Amino acid sequence: MLEDTLKRMKKAQTFLANASNDLKNRALDAVAEMLNKNRDNILKQNGLDLENAARENLPDPIIKRLKFDNQKMDVVIDGIRGLMRLEDPANKVIFKRELDDGLILTRLSVPIGVIGVIFESRPDALVQIATLCIKSGNGAILKGGREAAHTNRILADLIVKAITDVDKLFADTVFLIETREDVAEIITFNKYISLIIPRGSNEFVQYIQKNSTIPVLGHADGICHVYFDRTLDLDKAVKIAVDSKTQYVSVCNAAETFLVHKEIAGQLLPVLNKALKAKGVNVKGCARTKKIIPDIEDATDKDWKTEYLDYIISIKIVDTIDDAIDHINTYGSGHTDAIVTLDNDSARKFRELVDTANVMVNCSTRFSDGYRYGFGAEVGVSTNK
């Protein structure tokens, strides 16, 4: 049964892969219109999910994510309009070279294929992922959080209806699956699916990585650092620290450890401690840090390995920038690491030697984000090489 659907999806994706930008944009426009016209229905279905969530006493942050109101709908529809304005990422000639007389080599960007995305309980994520896949020519198998089942179902139905109205051949490009059994099944179909993107907890990503025969785009940890160099702008340093730690604590690009050069520690730590405490952050530190700001908890080796995803920070004093780099390369997850410095040589050294995907210089780790980089919304994150 599922295999038949996947076969059809693979075929439909080949059509989508070669659809013109104009046709894909008309499909996206139809989705935006369809969602806009069906706000009441969507809100009603979302209401059912919210009732269930209340009955099950789900925690507030989940309910907040689950709620799909008119404001979120506006954001989602705006997002689709923005996507329509982006240039077509598919079938772009990356380069062309004449190898010999009459022998021409052309490299084209091509879609990946059918992608399975398993995401958390945010219904807006479903719309983002589906529309990004349409724009980029990829088939989308979507599995959302169980809590959002009613909302996801109506959203997927409306999206499929909208794009099928534009062209029947779009019908099998987007497909919603609803059970864990379906997930366990699809991750074995490497014949039809080219990529799995699991979002969610470390355990979940690792489960998928271990059990999938399909390449997995995912990352397990986000242990991000900010290193405060010998010379820096104190005011900027505190702002970057507070933003990196507290702007949104439960995400992978939030900072978990601050490394502080011993020569700036005396000046920086008291101000930093105050600013963090004002935001409700539980500050932990190494023995040397505690000598300067004694009203904090002990940080142990375990802290350097911990992704708190919470209002907790660990602080360590280092003797040199090399020690900071060593610490990051030992305990970091290769996601995002920042340096705050006035010294160009330090910035260059940090950039060159820290083994991480995103190096920030005098900038919050929170800026590490596909949307902020101007690449459209993110579907998944990988720290693989």
Place this chain on the structure above:
Amino acid sequence: MLEDTLKRMKKAQTFLANASNDLKNRALDAVAEMLNKNRDNILKQNGLDLENAARENLPDPIIKRLKFDNQKMDVVIDGIRGLMRLEDPANKVIFKRELDDGLILTRLSVPIGVIGVIFESRPDALVQIATLCIKSGNGAILKGGREAAHTNRILADLIVKAITDVDKLFADTVFLIETREDVAEIITFNKYISLIIPRGSNEFVQYIQKNSTIPVLGHADGICHVYFDRTLDLDKAVKIAVDSKTQYVSVCNAAETFLVHKEIAGQLLPVLNKALKAKGVNVKGCARTKKIIPDIEDATDKDWKTEYLDYIISIKIVDTIDDAIDHINTYGSGHTDAIVTLDNDSARKFRELVDTANVMVNCSTRFSDGYRYGFGAEVGVSTNK
């Protein structure tokens, strides 16, 4: 023990990753000089391997690959000089964008890290891989074939000596391992190694893919097709067919199946059959093919799935280009597939709908090669998305 070496390699690779093009070229130049000066020693060690091979009655093709004479040495040294002329692939600014006032996003090309390459019994491959890794800023763990043990050992020793003379910090960027136990051990060290490239048999690649916790760049099959369209240049068609099948049968980009449009079959097949037979190819065909050229063997469903790597071809008549595309997308390995046609619409359709890494239009499948594309030698091949 091995872990200590890997730790040192990871550190040395960080140095290599940031070495200037000039320094890396000086290291490559030193390697070329060192090999040139030590031709006699290398040939002597290769002689030991050849004696062992003779004693063990190894097949001729292996002995041919194993033999490292002055001519192969010239090619290898020329290759290094060519590598020196290539622009530095590392630390190139891919793009730069000002996101906001004073907030600049820069994307850089960076080396992968430490790479483990397991390759067959060609000692020249050791030199190619090591020097490509140096040029691109990647650490190289090398494991060659057991048959070439003496040759590989002296080549690795000379390379390490040459680059260490240029800068001591190069010392741990290249490392030879010699046993299967070492291979089994390194593929678990995802902390120090970023990529494994296994070359060799399907079974071997699959063993590595199943047992490695490190991303693997490898491919299992190379089932390549040539489709002969309704209208074509008969003479060119036969040349492309013969080259695709016979130019080098034991490689992954050799053709294994020809698909022939029913309207051209009557004209093409007799000529094609004659040309293939003249090259000693065992021709197999579907029932319709046998009606036109009866002096061939039957091809069954198993043939469409078989990578012969030999002087054998399977031929199938198809009613339409769509049938040909369906066949390729069902049985192909996504490596290289060719169309021979005079019709631009057919060429475009084939290019768009065949799900393969390399699409050839009026060109032999054998051209699918990094070196022929002008990208330098190939270290490995992947048909993953």
